[in-house]
Amino acid sequence: LGLSHGLSAAETCLDAGGSQNLVQTAVRALKGTGSDIQRNQTGVDVSIDVNGRLCSLCGMPLPERTDRSRRYVQRSDCGNQSLFEHPENKKKPLVQFTRAANGNQPETSAWCELNSQKVCADTLYNKDVLYQAKSI
Numbered sequence: 001l002g003l004s005h006g007l008s009a010a011e012t013c014l015d016a017g018g019s020q021n022l023v024q025t026a027v028r029a030l031k032g033t034g035s036d037i038q039r040n041q042t043g044v045d046v047s048i049d050v051n052g053r054l055c056s057l058c059g060m061p062l063p064e065r066t067d068r069s070r071r072y073v074q075r076s077d078c079g080n081q082s083l084f085e086h087p088e089n090k091k092k093p094l095v096q097f098t099r100a101a102n103g104n105q106p107e108t109s110a111w112c113e114l115n116s117q118k119v120c121a122d123t124l125y126n127k128d129v130l131y132q133a134k135s136i
Contacts, residue, residue: 054084061134079115
């Protein structure tokens with residue numbers, strides 16, 4: 001099962017006019033506006049993550065959608081094989097990006113490693129099945 005299954009918007013985004021040009025355009029657009037989230041031509045929300053990498057669907061739960069006593073955490077170890085930096089990864093099976101937890105790092109998945117819909121990785125990390133719904 002490759003990445004193309006279920007992520008046609010991201011694939012279209014990467015294929016449109018050469019991925020390097022798209023990445024450079026997205027970075028300039030994000031940095032130029034002072035905004036941390038932009039909707040690109042394909043409708044995919046793209047932002048800059050905590051490590052300065054492009055990331056799609058990486059938002060935190062909106063304050064009006066959360067219990068104020070609940071504190072959420074965003075993973076900061078994601079994006080190591082980002083689709084925005086490594087478009088060749090879109091042709092690899094998603095299972096290749098899975099890693100079991102070890103003493104130093106939590107387990108990871110394609111959502112985290114590819115920085116694509118990273119909100120899924122944050123959902124698992126925070127153990128809140130509604131995390132994504134609260135984020136968009």
